[in-house]
Amino acid sequence: MMDQVPKQVTGISIASASWSSQRSVNNFLLQYPSNESSKLRQRKAHSVIAKVNKLGDRMEGIREHVRLAPKLTKTVKGKLSLGARILQVGGVEKVFNNNFGTKDDEKLLKASQCYLSTTVGPIAGLLFVSTHKVAFCSERSIKFTSPTGKLLRVYYKVLIPLSKIKRANQSQDVKRPSQKYIQVVTEDNFEFWFMGFLNHQEALKYLEQAIFETQ
Known part of the structure; x- marks a missing residue:
């Protein structure tokens, strides 16, 4: 897993963006009127179960994202702060461009809130997938000691050209x-591990698509 901080890191602040809901799909109770036919009940049951299963997958992602956050109140404040800062910059694409730069023919495909796994613990931030690269920027600055012994605060960034990626696994x-x-x-x-996505499958879909189109 990734455990190194780049020697030179610059960037703008990106605050935490997490969901605060911990509602479990187990709280949903399915009940059906007794005067319906068995076939109709079965069709309705399948329909409702499918919806609950889909919602359950979504809730699992939300619970996992919240579980990784140190405090729930801090998570909610971070979510509001992220939205405000992105608006100040001019949108997610501006955040991506300001932090990593873009080429004339480059297009941002997806930006996902997640955590980067490191030996010191998960780091919250945004994962960007474009037609040229995969990039990550931490939500907060990280303490870093310079070669001269001076304590600095820098933003943890990762930039991987798609042409250098061998594969993406789940x-x-x-x-x-x-x-x-x-x-x-x-x-x-070299391996990078990302987790705590609000929508794991969607993030993976865009990542795999970007890698496939560059091969």
Whole structure:
């Protein structure tokens, strides 16, 4: 997993963006009128169960994202702060361009709130997927000691050209299935692990699509 802080890191502040809901799909109770036919009940049951399963997947992502945040109140404040700062900059594309720069023919495909796994713990931020690269910027500055011993605060950034990515894998914690990961492996076998997505499948879809189109 990624455990190194770049020697030179610059950027703008991006605050936390997490969901505060911890409602479980188990709270939903399905009840059906007794005067309906068995076939009609079965069709309705299948329809409702499908909706609940879809909602359950969404709730699992929300609960996992909130679980990774240190405090719920801090998470909610961070979400509001992120929206305000993105508006100040001029939108998500502006945030991406200001932090990583873009080429004339480059297009931002997806920006996802998530966590980057490191040896010091998960770092919250935004994962960007464009037609040229995959990039991550932390939501907060991180303390970093310079070679001269001076304590600095920098933003944790990752930039990986799509041409350097070997593959992207998805996995999950065996003991906690709701905890899903996206692993990005580069050509030199360096690994980056992202987790805590609000919508894991959507983030993976855009990432795989971007990698496929550059091969």
